[in-house]
Amino acid sequence: MLAHGIVFYFDDFLFPYLRSAIGLNLKFAIYNLIIFKFCSVVSLLEIINMEMDISWLSRTSLLIGEERLRSLTQKHVMVVGLGGVGSFAAEFIARSGIGKMTIIDGDVVDPTNRNRQLPALATNHGVSKALIMEERLKAINPELQLNVVKEFVNPEMVKQQLSYDPDYVIDAIDSLTPKITFLKLAYESKVKVVSSMGAGAKLDPTKLQVVDISKTFNCPFAQQVRKMLKQHEIRKGIKVVFSPENPIKESLMLTDGKNFKKSAYGTISYLPAVFGAVAASVVIRDLIGEKI
Numbered sequence: 001m002l003a004h005g006i007v008f009y010f011d012d013f014l015f016p017y018l019r020s021a022i023g024l025n026l027k028f029a030i031y032n033l034i035i036f037k038f039c040s041v042v043s044l045l046e047i048i049n050m051e052m053d054i055s056w057l058s059r060t061s062l063l064i065g066e067e068r069l070r071s072l073t074q075k076h077v078m079v080v081g082l083g084g085v086g087s088f089a090a091e092f093i094a095r096s097g098i099g100k101m102t103i104i105d106g107d108v109v110d111p112t113n114r115n116r117q118l119p120a121l122a123t124n125h126g127v128s129k130a131l132i133m134e135e136r137l138k139a140i141n142p143e144l145q146l147n148v149v150k151e152f153v154n155p156e157m158v159k160q161q162l163s164y165d166p167d168y169v170i171d172a173i174d175s176l177t178p179k180i181t182f183l184k185l186a187y188e189s190k191v192k193v194v195s196s197m198g199a200g201a202k203l204d205p206t207k208l209q210v211v212d213i214s215k216t217f218n219c220p221f222a223q224q225v226r227k228m229l230k231q232h233e234i235r236k237g238i239k240v241v242f243s244p245e246n247p248i249k250e251s252l253m254l255t256d257g258k259n260f261k262k263s264a265y266g267t268i269s270y271l272p273a274v275f276g277a278v279a280a281s282v283v284i285r286d287l288i289g290e291k292i
Contacts, residue, residue: 053143057097068288073099075287078166080104080153080182082129084272085196085279086172087118092280093170094137100145101137102161105130106152116272153178158185168283171195172276176221180228187234194282195240196275197222200265201247205274210282210292213238218246220265239292241278243271 054061054069061069077098079090082105090103109127113120119132130150137144147164151157153173162169162185169191173179179195186193195213198221213229214236216222222242229235251266286292 054097056141060097064288069097072097072284072287075167076100076102076164077283078102078104078161078169079172080169081172081174082117082119082133083107083113083172083174084116084118084267085174085199085276086170087129087133088273088276089170089172089196089280090133090137090276091118091140092277093283094140094144096280096284097141098144098284100147102147102149102164102166103130103133103137104149104151104153104157104161105133106150116267116269118273153182155181155185158182162186162189162191166191168287169193170279170283172279174198176224176228179225180232183225183229183238184232184234187238192286193238194279195225195238196279197225197240197242198247198265199243199272199275200267201249201251202243202245202271203248203268204243204245205271207243207245208241208274208278209244210239210241210278212236213240216240216242216244218244220247239282241275241282 054066054073057069075098077093077100079086079093079101082090082103086103086105090101093101105128107129109117109120109124109129109132111120111122111125114122117129119127119129119136124132128150130148134146134148137146149157149161158181169186171179171182171186171193173182174196183193183195194210197216197219200221213222213226216226219242222240226235229238247265252263253266254263282292
């Protein structure tokens with residue numbers, strides 16, 4: 001309506017004075033220019049207004065400042081694996097104000113997930129973890145650009161997702177074969193990654209550390225990851241979250257081999273969530289320029 005008002009003003013007041021001097025064609029050129037420029041400004045303002053809706057993040061802005069907060073709204077973070085570690089990491093990333101996310105998991109909720117995994121409830125057994133997290137993350141931030149991949153990790157899918165150039169990736173895969181597949185491709189793509197090592201067989205959340213993969217110890221899962229990465233000539237250069245706490249080896253059990261798992265350790269409710277929190281903190285701190 002305002003654009004038309006401007007044009008009417010041009011027709012009624014300005015055009016009579018210009019017509020005899022500059023001719024009819026220029027009127028239509030100016031007319032179109034006014035409409036184009038005004039609509040461009042309106043579109044730009046709409047985009048700015050969309051990006052500026054950070055009122056729900058006021059407490060975050062108090063802590064890190066509005067400029068760094070706005071920079072987070074322009075970032076794309078990928079979370080691979082939505083179990084005990086990845087589900088909490090994904091939520092913490094969404095609540096930080098990240099503007100775009102990709103979440104990847106092909107699994108469904110199992111009753112044994114309920115002791116440690118954010119999506120798992122007594123009411124949603126058999127439901128896709130990715131779909132549950134999609135609904136939850138969009139409820140936290142309806143403006144979040146969210147890409148949901150309901151697939152298990154495979155080389156073709158990983159290559160496709162990494163081609164979208166995420167600014168950071170959280171690897172929360174808890175099965176060795178797909179984890180190595182993902183880490184190898186991510187390493188070769190030179191994308192920033194923080195990888196979670198084993199949260200099982202441990203109890204003390206205050207022991208967690210962020211180190212290069214080559215610096216891990218007292219973690220059977222990390223030991224296997226290192227061994228398999230060496231087969232691909234990867235010995236360092238991957239940031240990981242791990243616990244040097246001595247593992248409770250008696251908690252080991254053999255499994256049926258489903259989803260590339262031949263064994264599993266017992267887990268406590270809070271520890272995977274802390275792994276996820278630390279991984280998310282690495283991403284956010286790195287993206288806003290804090291030293292890790």
